[in-house]
Amino acid sequence: NAGVTQTPKFQVLKTGQSMTLQCAQDMNHNSMYWYRQDPGMGLRLIYYSASEGTTDKGEVPNGYNVSRLNKREFSLRLESAAPSQTSVYFCASSGRTGQSGYEQYFGPGTRLTVT
Amino acid sequence: DAKTTQPTSMDCAEGRAANLPCNHSTISGNEYVYWYRQIHSQGPQYIIHGLKNNETNEMASLIITEDRKSSTLILPHATLRDTAVYYCIVRVAGDNQGGKLIFGQGTELSVKP
Numbered sequence: 001n002a003g004v005t006q007t008p009k010f011q012v013l014k015t016g017q018s019m020t021l022q023c024a025q026d027m028n029h030n031s032m033y034w035y036r037q038d039p040g041m042g043l044r045l046i047y048y049s050a051s052e053g054t055t056d057k058g059e060v061p062n063g064y065n066v067s068r069l070n071k072r073e074f075s076l077r078l079e080s081a082a083p084s085q086t087s088v089y090f091c092a093s094s095g096r097t098g099q100s101g102y103e104q105y106f107g108p109g110t111r112l113t114v115t
Numbered sequence: 116d117a118k119t120t121q122p123t124s125m126d127c128a129e130g131r132a133a134n135l136p137c138n139h140s141t142i143s144g145n146e147y148v149y150w151y152r153q154i155h156s157q158g159p160q161y162i163i164h165g166l167k168n169n170e171t172n173e174m175a176s177l178i179i180t181e182d183r184k185s186s187t188l189i190l191p192h193a194t195l196r197d198t199a200v201y202y203c204i205v206r207v208a209g210d211n212q213g214g215k216l217i218f219g220q221g222t223e224l225s226v227k228p
Contacts, residue, residue, distance in 0.1 A: 004158075033215060033216075035218075041220075042202065042218035042219055042220055042221060043159065043216075043218040044218070045215050045216070045217070048215050058215060059217075090158050090159070092158070092159075103149070103161040103164065104151075104159075104161065104216060105161070106158030106159050106160070107158055108157065108158055109156070109157070109158055
């Protein structure tokens with residue numbers, strides 16, 4: 001049981017390049033999320049997917065697209081990277097446990113630098 | 116979701132209890148209090164959550180005041196590995212809006228030998 005996995009761990013892009021960050025979970029969770037964390041800041045939600053086949057914008061969606069490929073996988077795409085997108089990106093998943101449940105489990109993060 | 120207020124930083128001696136406060140004066144009746152922590156460079160880790168009763172698990176205890184306007188996370192015997200940023204988050208129960216979390220600045224806890 002690997003939990004939430006993310007690839008790659010590190011990436012350097014030039015301005016204007018594109019890339020896709022991959023995320024997978026093996027906990028059979030319905031919901032998945034993408035956050036970004038800038039230095040010294042808390043996490044900010046980019047996009048989330050409440051169930052397979054659905055996606056919704058979070059606080060900071062501009063410049064990103066997402067795909068919920070299946071129940072396990074949720075990818076984040078940067079079509080034209082900008083230096084302002086230099087950040088650490090975390091993927092998370094959650095599912096119902098107990099009465100309220102929905103605690104989120106996070107991946108190890110992808111450290112992206114855009115030059 | 117209600118906003119929370121936490122101290123920016125706190126120190127604690129190793130082996131002593133760490134008590135981390137959180138104010139959430141605008142919490143609604145259907146909102147739970149969640150605590151997460153983030154050890155340097157890692158993804159956040161769920162610690163505990165509660166509605167109105169005090170809760171305890173293997174990691175920590177959560178004390179919620181009777182009026183639910185504030186809470187305290189207690190790490191009973193802090194170790195150096197508990198040095199982290201601790202986030203207090205309030206949100207509605209269930210999968211409403213996909214269960215998304217709104218992270219504030221958190222409290223940076225430093226456990227010192």
